[in-house]
Amino acid sequence: MLRNYPLSDVEKAFQKESGQINNSTLIPYLMVDNFPKLGLITACRFLEWVSYNPQGVISLPTGKTPEYFIKWTKFLLDNWDNKKGKDVREKYGLDKVSKPVLKDLTFVQIDEFYPISSSQNNSFYHYVNKFYLEGFGLSKENAILINSNEIPLSGGKNFKEVFPDLKVDLSLRFREPITTEEKIQQESIYLIDKWCGDYEQKIRDKGGIGFFLGGIGPDGHIAFNTRGSHIFSTTRLTETNFETQAVAAGDLGGIEVSANRLVITIGLETITYNPDSVAIVIAAGEAKAQIVKESLETPLDNIYPATSLQKLKNGRFYLTKGAATKLTDSIDAYYQQGEWTWEKTERAVIDLCKKLKKYGHRLKVEDLKNDKYASLIPDLSDDTVSKVMESMVEKLNRGTAKEQDEVLLHTGPHHDDISLGILPHITNQLQENSNEAHFSVLTSGFTAVTNSFVIDTLLHTKKLLDSGEIQMVHYEDFFESGYKLKTDKDVYHFLTNVASENLSQRLRGLCHRVIRAIVTIFEVQNKQKLRETINDIISILRNSYDGEKNPPKIQKLKGMIREFEEELVWAHFGVQVKNVHHLRLGFYTGDIFTEQPDKKRDVEPILEMFRKVRPTKLSLTLDPEGSGPDTHYKVLQATAEAVRQWSQEEDLSKLRILGYRNVWFKFEPHEANVIVPVSLGDMSVMEDSFSNCYLSQVNASFPSYSHNGKFSTVAKRIWVNQLQDIQLLLGKNYFYLHETAKVRSSHGLIFFKDMNVEEFLAHARELEKSIEGFL
CATH class of the missing domain: 3.40.50.1360 (Rossmann fold)
Structure with missing residues (x-):
């Protein structure tokens, strides 16, 4: 009433x-x-x-x-x-x-x-x-x-x-x-x-x-x-x-x-x-x-x-x-208003499987007719459920199809978003040599690095300097130009010592990169000034209260630590540093309210990256209502505007856009049109790369509210839960008796949405309206 x-x-x-x-x-x-x-x-x-x-x-x-x-x-x-x-x-x-x-x-x-x-x-x-x-x-x-x-x-x-x-x-x-x-x-x-x-x-x-x-x-x-x-x-x-x-x-x-x-x-x-x-x-x-x-x-x-x-x-x-x-x-309105779509049929059948705890092949027409929503499916028949099952199989087929001769540009708002969202899909792409892969994190991400992490890293850096283990600072040209060179070597050195489980040498690799960052940011000219700068940074951070906004140069240092971590992850698969693009969009300031994306400051760098990389496939986090951090929402605003502008310059009829989600929110099966199987091996790669490379995040100082620990654990749980939803529809034996090893080894699934430019911009049209007064 x-x-x-x-x-x-x-x-x-x-x-x-x-x-x-x-x-x-x-x-x-x-x-x-x-x-x-x-x-x-x-x-x-x-x-x-x-x-x-x-x-x-x-x-x-x-x-x-x-x-x-x-x-x-x-x-x-x-x-x-x-x-x-x-x-x-x-x-x-x-x-x-x-x-x-x-x-x-x-x-x-x-x-x-x-x-x-x-x-x-x-x-x-x-x-x-x-x-x-x-x-x-x-x-x-x-x-x-x-x-x-x-x-x-x-x-x-x-x-x-x-x-x-x-x-x-x-x-x-x-x-x-x-x-x-x-x-x-x-x-x-x-x-x-x-x-x-x-x-x-x-x-x-x-x-x-x-x-x-x-x-x-x-x-x-x-x-x-x-x-x-x-x-x-x-x-x-x-x-x-x-x-x-x-x-x-x-x-x-x-x-x-x-x-x-x-x-x-x-x-x-x-x-x-x-x-x-x-x-x-x-x-x-x-x-x-x-x-x-x-x-x-x-x-x-x-x-x-x-x-x-x-x-x-x-x-x-x-x-x-x-x-x-x-x-x-709202669910009533979804089903009862507007024309009936295939998406509605998929949702009704999958939800009914979950409601009755019945596998898809055991659902009867009577089950559908007795359900509030499934009963609305037009032309209900014995084939209705089997057609939905076929549709899910087709989505899985898309997720296992081999991609060739693609220029891939994977983007994320923060430095672990891509990995947590679609890493198993990316590893499939990178196994094909004809594909060219680029990665770009659009913000500096410095707010995710704690003061204590930086202090501990700098103290260790000083120790290595004192013991003569940072040899590069002794080279004559280091403070003039040498600090800019051999960044790939830093990455390779670090990962070699991940392989050999040599923690001290791994930390030495991090300290190498931190010194390069300090020389770059603070324009350090010699070894004495380097030591003084390190001491100054430690002093500033020790005298800051928890959560205090850092000075811009220390923000940049924290951001460059995160950028090194991102380079380490993709170097697992042979991606060079030059193919990992750090955009550091200007709206990301560390203030309580970050600014709105700006056409010149924030959209143009993305547009310029599109022009340079010329991707045939572009991935991005699809979070149009701010379900996760507001950075996701604002990065999507800027990216949508950049895609719109690029579409006015180029024929983008062949560009595919992959919208993914990660630990902050997930797709439902009916919303996605691509489903990627995830094996235990895939999970191990994600878990190991996260733990070994995202050093500033391992202690989970800024965890998800759903888990007191690493984000990688949250991602795995989501993948497993998504498999359980599809197993209820297709049956477990579909997976473990499948003809291909990739599907047989599935212990999780990733959902994402594959769109053309027109579909993406239509999806983002409310974003365009919402930012008209700001961009």
């Missing part, structure tokens, strides 16, 4: 554009086309609310989630009365309200790490001051904020004195302290708890939060109310779970830090205390689809924190299409 939810004018306008606002779930949701549009609707709804509540209480999110919300809010405020602003306001229901005045609002900070200095750029206190209080012109006097430096502790001490290792042991709430230090810590924890209670009371004295906006974590957390948080929870100091720690690792400089940091967060009851509150959760990308489904279709439950919004008549989810794909009514 549908409940009658009130809609604002903005929501009505977006409903008219998208054709729906859905009340069939326990919390209504509104769906938009893409990630930037999600920011637009949220900004419009926020400004609409503020225009009616100029002295209201608001609570807005931190992190990367609100990027487009912040940009669109500022755009509308700056352009309210000019044509650009009026056009947007008229289209989206803001034409009936006067320009909002934000200065008298009360801002409530949602959460904060504890302990963390408020002066650090990666503290949420700094974030809300920069982007909301200063950025939106809000009142600092009215704001209710979480400043770790000002929370009273025992004896008036600073948190660094009370918790010298920045770890807070919450068991002291319930046990006797053993040492004097623990007694001070216990007293301090009780004082923090009192402060949290006072913080909660300040919010309630204001009548509660009137407008709340938040994202949703992989475990379903809202604010830092992680899975299992009480529906009636209030502001508190608490621990987090692994999924939340993994997401926070990027902010804090690694899982090593975030795993030991507590948080102060408002509670679920804090969010819903005001019964008239407008509380909105935003989610983008298919990676969020499962938790969105559970949050919207599950009755009030502490396992799914966002279900607490069911208590509010103005509780909402604003979603991209991808984030809504697993909702029951």
